Amino acid sequence: VAGAGISTPSGIPDFRTPGTGLYANLEKYNIPYPEAIFNIDYFSNDPQPFFSLAKALYPGCHRPNYIHYFLRMLHHKGLLLRLYTQNIDGLEKLCGIPDEKLxxxxxxxxxxxxxxxxxxxxxxxxxxxxxxxxxxxxxxxxVKPDVVFFGEDLPQKYFLHTKDFPKADLLIVMGTSLKIEPFASLVNTVRSSVPRLLLNRHAVGPFEKVPLQRGDHMDLGDLAESVRRFAELLGWNGEIEELMRTQETSNVM
Structure with a gap:
């Protein structure tokens, strides 16, 4: 389960970080509240703010980073059941995660x-x-990109979660504030015996509870550093870096 934090090392701002997040820099759009920029009724009345903001998120302007390739390595190792992402930047697909896993x-x-x-x-x-x-x-x-706005239905593929989450052996949660429903509640749908690992800047959602639920674990701080440490513990760092080199070279060619 991934959110905007996995793309910040690629130069894409997240939404909620004070001072630097997209929502903190919307004064120039003269909107009534930050989330209005993704509200379908507001868009219907005034689409210009969304199109202005979309330039910062548009695919092709940014490259996948080490975190994306860590997720690709999970797939390469046969360990990725599915990647559920809140992101609309397309970097998961660009790093080579196939459609059926995304x-x-x-x-x-x-x-x-x-x-x-x-x-x-x-x-x-x-x-x-x-x-x-x-x-x-x-x-x-x-006409707008098929990005889901507040007030719109989620894509049909989202409902794979009813089959996926009961099958999971481990849930990794990374780079998300777990603020937006119904996505945020996905983390509560794995079996109670399944460990959940949060790699994030801050504790969020059920990980804010003290003490943590049995089986829950956190590594808080810079996400790119946390993921690299995790990959090194698994002995995957060299493979990930080689995958990055070969994939990025083929993308350029």
């Missing part, structure tokens, strides 16, 4: 559709990096 719970920029009549459009027609708001040729409403 649940982008909050959607992505890979596809687009009219927010009103749901007519699909090629993602390349939704030109995030220029200042034009794409409009639907059928109803003239704004």
């Amino acid at each position: 649940v982008e719970a909050h959607g992505s920029f890979a596809t687009a559709s009219c927010h009103l009549c749901y007519t699909p459009y090629p993602a390349e027609e939704v030109a995030i990096m220029n200042d034009n708001i794409p409009t639907c040729s059928f109803c003239a409403a704004a």
Whole structure:
């Protein structure tokens, strides 16, 4: 289970870190409250703030980092049942995690559709990096990437969790504030005997309880450092670095 914190080493700001998070720097958009930028009713009235912010998140501007490749190594070792991510930046897919192992719970920029009549459009027609708001040729409403806004349904693939979480032997939670439902409650759906490991800057969700539930473990601090230490304990660091070199070289070519 992963959130925005796994992408901050790639240069993408998270949402809630005071001073540097995306929500802390929205004054210029003149919105009533930070989350409004991802509210479908607000978008319907004024799509411009979302399109301005989307430039900071748009795929192609950033590269996967060591954390993403650690997750890819879990798959390579046959240990990854599924990766549930809140991220819309596409970096999990870019580092080589296959579609069948990935649940982008909050959607992505890979596809687009009219927010009103749901007519699909090629993602390349939704030109995030220029200042034009794409409009639907059928109803003239704004076309947006298929990123899940507050007030919209989660993708059907999200509901794989009803089968996945009861099967898990270990749940790793990383880089998330566990603030957004229903995603945040996923961590409570593994069997009570299953250990849960939080790799995060701060304790969040059920990990804030003192004492911790039996089987819960935390390593708090800089996430990239925590993941690298974890990989070194497993003896995977060299393999991950080699995977990064080969994958990034092939992506450039």
